[in-house]
Amino acid sequence: MASADKPAVAVLGSGSWGTALAALIARNGHTTILWGRDRGQVEAVAQRHENPRYLPGTPLPESLAATPDLAEAVAEADLVLVVTPSHAFTETLRALAPHRRADAGLAWATKGFEPGSGRFLHEVAADLMGPDVPLAVVTGPSFAREVALGLPTAVTVHSDDEDFAQTVANVLHGPTFRAYTGNDVQGAELGGAMKNVLAVATGVADGMQLGLNARAGLITRGLNEMLRLNLALGGRVETLMGLAGLGDLVLTCTGDLSRNRRLGLALGRGQSLREAVAEIGQVVESVQTADEVMRLAERLGIELPISALVREVLHERITPVEGLRMLLAREQKPEFPPGLF
Numbered sequence: 424m425a426s427a428d429k430p431a432v433a434v435l436g437s438g439s440w441g442t443a444l445a446a447l448i449a450r451n452g453h454t455t456i457l458w459g460r461d462r463g464q465v466e467a468v469a470q471r472h473e474n475p476r477y478l479p480g481t482p483l484p485e486s487l488a489a490t491p492d493l494a495e496a497v498a499e500a501d502l503v504l505v506v507t508p509s510h511a512f513t514e515t516l517r518a519l520a521p522h523r524r525a526d527a528g529l530a531w532a533t534k535g536f537e538p539g540s541g542r543f544l545h546e547v548a549a550d551l552m553g554p555d556v557p558l559a560v561v562t563g564p565s566f567a568r569e570v571a572l573g574l575p576t577a578v579t580v581h582s583d584d585e586d587f588a589q590t591v592a593n594v595l596h597g598p599t600f601r602a603y604t605g606n607d608v609q610g611a612e613l614g615g616a617m618k619n620v621l622a623v624a625t626g627v628a629d630g631m632q633l634g635l636n637a638r639a640g641l642i643t644r645g646l647n648e649m650l651r652l653n654l655a656l657g658g659r660v661e662t663l664m665g666l667a668g669l670g671d672l673v674l675t676c677t678g679d680l681s682r683n684r685r686l687g688l689a690l691g692r693g694q695s696l697r698e699a700v701a702e703i704g705q706v707v708e709s710v711q712t713a714d715e716v717m718r719l720a721e722r723l724g725i726e727l728p729i730s731a732l733v734r735e736v737l738h739e740r741i742t743p744v745e746g747l748r749m750l751l752a753r754e755q756k757p758e759f760p761p762g763l764f
């Protein structure tokens with residue numbers, strides 16, 4: 424049962440990240456229940472303490488409960504943590520609304536935008552939950568598999584409500600998992616979304632064997648794209664210089680556990696988008712996010728050359744070789760135009 428210092432938690436989404444976070448929270452001593460739409464998957468978590476599809480071979484705590492019934496999952500929860508992919512975020516919140524306890528807070532570890540509308544996920548959450556529900560985003564460099572194995576990890580929790588950010592961070596924080604807090608929700612969300620697009624770019628370059636200089640150049644100029652878009656949105660530089668931006672960018676652009684990087688690698692080696700996505704077999708957020716990032720940038724009149732080329736490559740309108748040629752042919756310019764920051 425919940426107690427004041429150990430809120431009961433419902434985690435929605437039984438993929439790799441939802442399962443890893445639910446296991447972490449259960450190990451931290453919270454009553455924790457994982458909801459997933461796939462009955463077989465959920466039964467395996469509840470009875471065999473394993474998620475064979477998304478975290479095969481990784482033992483999960485026996486205290487972690489699981490159910491395919493959303494109403495049951497959230498009935499007793501003080502905190503609901505949504506970890507479905509961005510394309511399922513809105514429908515998950517809609518399904519959740521009639522069942523959640525009125526005083527339950529809502530956090531999410533999803534990265535991306537609402538597809539089609541391009542809304543930030545905090546905008547979707549505020550719209551569907553109303554003004555009285557405390558909201559927070561959990562983000563940062565965190566491969567699910569490493570978290571599930573108990574390897575050291577640092578993330579950040581951003582909320583407009585300082586106490587709620589601390590509550591969510593306390594639920595996650597543990598011996599090998601550090602949870603920092605902040606209050607720049609939009610900046611944190613932007614970093615988590617954009618790094619997926621930029622990981623495709625570095626993956627493509629590595630798949631084409633362009634070398635380590637190219638990789639470092641793309642990461643750094645990619646960070647510059649994040650910063651410029653965030654500034655145009657009125658965001659703060661430091662958020663993107665921290666775990667939500669630079670940290671996650673470095674992890675995803677260099678770590679082969681990243682599905683977005685692996686998509687880029689496959690495209691750079693000449694595979695088709697369809698083949699590559701099917702082979703990865705898990706959510707690859709950049710496919711949708713590249714469109715939403717560029718729609719946002721175009722609306723604000725911000726030029727993002729790397730992200731723009733990733734979008735074109737993902738739509739198979741240009742080849743990686745053409746993309747490279749276009750990037751290298753860009754005009755020379757100052758690294759930091761006056762007045763940028």
Ligand SMILES: NC(=O)C1=CN([C@@H]2O[C@H](COP(=O)(O)OP(=O)(O)OC[C@H]3O[C@@H](n4cnc5c(N)ncnc54)[C@H](OP(=O)(O)O)[C@@H]3O)[C@@H](O)[C@H]2O)C=CC1
Pocket residue numbers: 436437438439440441459460461477506507508509510511514515532533534535565566567568704705706708
């Ligand atoms: N994996 C990671 O290391 C990290 C992931 N994230 C983010 O977390 C989010 C979830 O990713 P992740 O867990 O990795 O994805 P996975 O591909 O591992 O799993 C996706 C999960 O979402 C479920 N799902 C898909 N569509 C729906 C839907 N319409 N309603 C309910 N459930 C649905 C899938 O169910 P089914 O099996 O039935 O299809 C599956 O359980 C993404 O935004 C990702 O960017 C953030 C940090 C780290």
Ligand SMILES: O=C(CO)COP(=O)(O)O
Pocket residue numbers: 534563564565566567619622671674675680681682683684706707708
């Ligand atoms: O967000 C992640 C790590 O922080 C996971 O990245 P991928 O979705 O590219 O695997």
